[in-house]
Amino acid sequence: MAIYHLTTKAVSRAKGQSSIASAAYRSGEKIENERTGEIADYTRKQEVDHKEIIGFDGSRSELWNKAEKAEKRKDATLAKEYEVALPKELNREQKIELAREYGNYLHERHKVAVDVCIHKIDSDNPHAHILTTTREVKNGNELGDKTAREWSDTKRKKHGLEGRKQDLLEARQKWEECANRALERAQVRERIDHRSLKNQGIDREPQIHVGATATAMERKGIQTERGNINRSRMDLVKLKNEFNQVQAQRVKLGAAKRVQQAQERAHADKVKALPDNLRELEQYKQREIDKAHYTDAQRVGKAQERLQRLSDKTQAQIKEHSQKKPLAPQGILKALKQGSYEKQSKEWQSQALANDKRMSQLHRRKRALERWSEKTRSEAAKRVEKDFPELGAKQRQLEARKAQRHAEIKREFANKRKKSQGQKKQKEWNRGYER
Template sequence: MAIYHATMKSFSRGKGDSSVAAAAYRAGFDVLDVGTGLGHNYSRRHGVAFHQMLSPRGAPSWCLDAKKFWNANEAAETRLNARVCREVEVSLPHSLSADQRQELALALGQLLVDRFQVAVLVAVHKPSNQGDQRNHHVHLLMSARKVGADGLGERACAEFDARQGGGTRALRQIRKDIEQVINGHLAMAGHKSRVDHRSLRAQARDAALQGDFERARTLTRKPMRHLGKARVAVERKAKFTAEMHGVGGKEAVMSLSRILMAHMKLSGGILHDTPSRHNHAAALRDLRREQLSNDNDAAPAAWDATGNPVSQAKSRLAGASVPSGIHTPYSGQTRHLSRVARLARSTGKDAEMLNAEAKLIEDWLEAQREVAQQALEVLRLVPGIQIEPEFQQAHSALVCRRVDSYASKSFLFEDTESLANAVSTYARMVIRPYRARMEVLNAQAALSEHGNAPTSHAAIRARRALARSKAHVSPRIVAIQNWRINQARQKMKEACESLEKNFAVPKLEDLSADVPRNEANESAAQQAGNWELTIRRPRFAP
C-alpha cells in the first residue's frame, strides 16, 4: 500500500533559520557559512542515501555545487526577516527499489525546477534504524529566488504567498502534480498501488459514488498524523523497551525481570510484586466505583445533619462550575438546579428544596431574561429590521416562567438554557452582515480623508483596510452568512418548539377553573365589557 505524504514549509531568517545549515543537514556534508562564519558539520550523520543539485537550463555551472550555491543564496537575502528557502518533503513508496526511488526523487525535483525556475537540492533519506522501515522520503530544498543565466534573480514561488485562498490553491495544485509523478513511476515499475493527494473522506465519498463500497469502508478510518522528528526523538528517549529475539527469548526476559526485582528489594527500592488480581480491568472498576460514591456523597449536599434543607444559593451561583474532566454545554448553575429538581422529585420534598434554592432560581431566571433582552437589543441595532416571528416566539418562551415544571419535570433548566444559547447565536448571526457593511462604509470614509495624498502610508493602509472589509461582503461570504442565519433560525425554532411542547404553560382558562367565581360580579363585568386580569407571582409552597 502506497501512502501519500507531501508537505511544504518555509525557512525564515527572522526565526533563526539558515539555508546553508538546512542544505548541510539534508545532504549530509560539511560546509562553512561565509556570511556568519559558522561551520555546519553533518558528514557523519546517517540516513542520507543520495543528494544532488538541480538547476534550470542555462544557469551557471556553480549552481550545481551545493556548498557554493547555498552560500550565494544566503548572501542574496539582505533583510533580517527574509525568507531564505522553501522545502517540499515527499514520502517515497517503499515498494520501489533504491534506484527507482532515486529516479522518482530527481523527477520530483525537476518538476519544481521547471515549474518555478529555482534551484533544488534533492536529498533522499533512508528510514531510521529505530523507526518504520518503510519511511523512505525525499527533501526538496528550493531557493527563494529564481535562477537564470546571471545567477539568482527575482523572488520565486509568489503564488504560495497569495492571499484570499490563492496560496492554498497553489499548494493543492503542486500536491496534485506530485501525485501524478509518483503514480507514473509506480505504473512504470509494474505496481498496481497508487497514491491519492485527497483526504480520506473525499476518497471514501468518491469510492461510494462509484459503487466500490468495500474500498469506501476501508477508507473510513482515522487519518494518521505526521509526528515529526522532534516528537519522535522525545518518545524514543522517554520509552524503554526491552526485547529478546531468537530461541529462549522469553526465558531470558523472565530471568532479567527476576534479577532486577531482587536487586531493587536488596537496595530498598520501591519495586514490589504486583498482585495477580490487580490488572487494568480491576483498575477501571475501582475508578468507576469511586466516581459513583463521589456522586452519591455530593447528591444530598443541600441537606444538613438533621435532614433539613440548607440554602446555598449565593455560594452556588458564585462558585458553581463544571467539575474537572466533565465536558458539558450547560453552566454549573443549570446542572446544579437540575440535580436539585431530581432530588426533590425522588424525596418528595420539592417545596422545601425549591424554597431553599429560591435565590439561585431567581438569579438563574434573571440571567435567562437578560440573555433574551440582550439578543433583542442587538437586533434593534440594525436600522429598519423586521423582527421575525420565530424570534418573537422564542423570546416570549424564554421570558415565560414555568414554575409548575421546576420539580415535576426533567431537563427544564437544560432545555431553557439551550433556547437561550440558540437565541443569542441567532442574534449574532443576524447582526454580522450589518456590521460587515458598516465596516466597508467606515473604510471608505477613512480612505476619502487621504484624497490629497493617495501615495502616503496612511492612504495605503486605508486602501488595504477597505479591501479586507470588502472581502467580508463578497457574494460568497454573504451566501455563507445567510446559510448560518438559516441554521441558527432553525435551531432556535426547534429549541422553542421543544420547550413549549415539553413544558407547556397552563392556559388562563385552566388557571381560572380553580378560582371561586362571583356570578353577579362576572355578569356585571361582561355587560360592561371591561375585563381586568391580575397575575400574581407564584410562590414555591407545598
C-alpha cells in the first residue's frame, strides 16, 4: 500500500560534502568539480530510471558547479535534498509526472533550480531524490541571492515570515496533496497522510526505516536488527489492540451487568409492590398489559381514526345521495319524462349499490381492526405473563386464598345451620316431653 515518506537533508561543506558529488551520485553521471578539480564518477550506478532539471537552462554539470562557486564559506550549505517515496500503485509515467509536479512546486515556491532523479521506479521501493539549490535562479542560468528558505529564523522574523519549521511542514503537506491527487487520478483508493501517528489519533509506535540492505536480507530469511525492532513494535501494537479489546469487552460486560442489576432491583421492587387484594391485583395487571400494549394500541387507534373518517365521509355521501333520488314523473308529461326518469333512476341505483358496497368494505375493515386489537392485546398479556411471572403466581395465590376462604365460610354456615336444626329438634322434643 502507499506509504508517506519525505525527508530533507542539507548538503553541507562543513561535513565534507559536495553538491557535485551528490548530484553525480543521484543521477549516475560523471561530473568534474571545477573548483577543486575532483571528478565524481558514478556512471556505473544502476537503477537511475529518470532524471531531469527544472528551472535552470543548462546541464547538470553547469548547475552544480555554479552552486559550488557561489558559496565562499567553508561551512556553507550547498544544496537541500527532498527524498520522497513514490506510491507503488502508480505506473511508470504517473510516478514520473508526480515527481515532476513536486519539483515544479519547489521551483515556483522558492525560485530555486531543482534536480529530480528517480531510482528503482519499478521495484517495491520506488523513490525520488530531489536536489535543490540554496540560491534563487536568475535569467535562466545564473544563481543569485539565498532563497528565504535558507534564512535564519531571526532574519525571517524581521521580514515578517514564520520560522523555518513552517517551510518543512508546508513541504510535507504539499507532497501529501500531490501524491493523493496522483492516486485519485489513477483511481486508487489508498491515500497518504503527512501527519504523525499521534496527530492522526493512532495509538501505536511508528516503525523505523529498514533500508535497502536490511530489506534484502530480510527477504532472504536473515533477521536484522532493524527488522527485529519493527517486529517487536508490531507485536506491541498487537498486544495493545488485544488488551484494548479485552478492556472494552470488560467495560461492556460491566455496563451490561449494571443494567441487569438495575433491572433486577426494579423487578424486585415491583414484586414487593404487588397488592394483596385480588381486585386491586387485577387492576394492576390490566395496567401492566396496557403499558405493554401501548405501541400497538397507538397504531390500532390511528388506523381506527382513519377508518372512522372514511366511514363518516361515506355516510355523508350516502345521505346526500339519498336526497337526490329521482322522483317519478306525474301528470300529462309522464310519458315524455319516463325515459329520462328511468335513466336517472338506473344511475342512482348503481351509485347506491356502490355506496353500500363501500360501507360493507368499511365494516369488514372495522371488524378486522377489532380482531387485530384483540390479538395484539392478547400478545401483550402473554408478554406480561412471561416477563412478570410473579404477577400470575400472586394472582393464583390470592384466588386460592379466596376459594379457601369461601370454603371456610361455607362450612361455617353449614355448621351453624346444622346446630340450629339440632336445637330446633331438641326444643320440639322437650315440648313433647312436657306434654
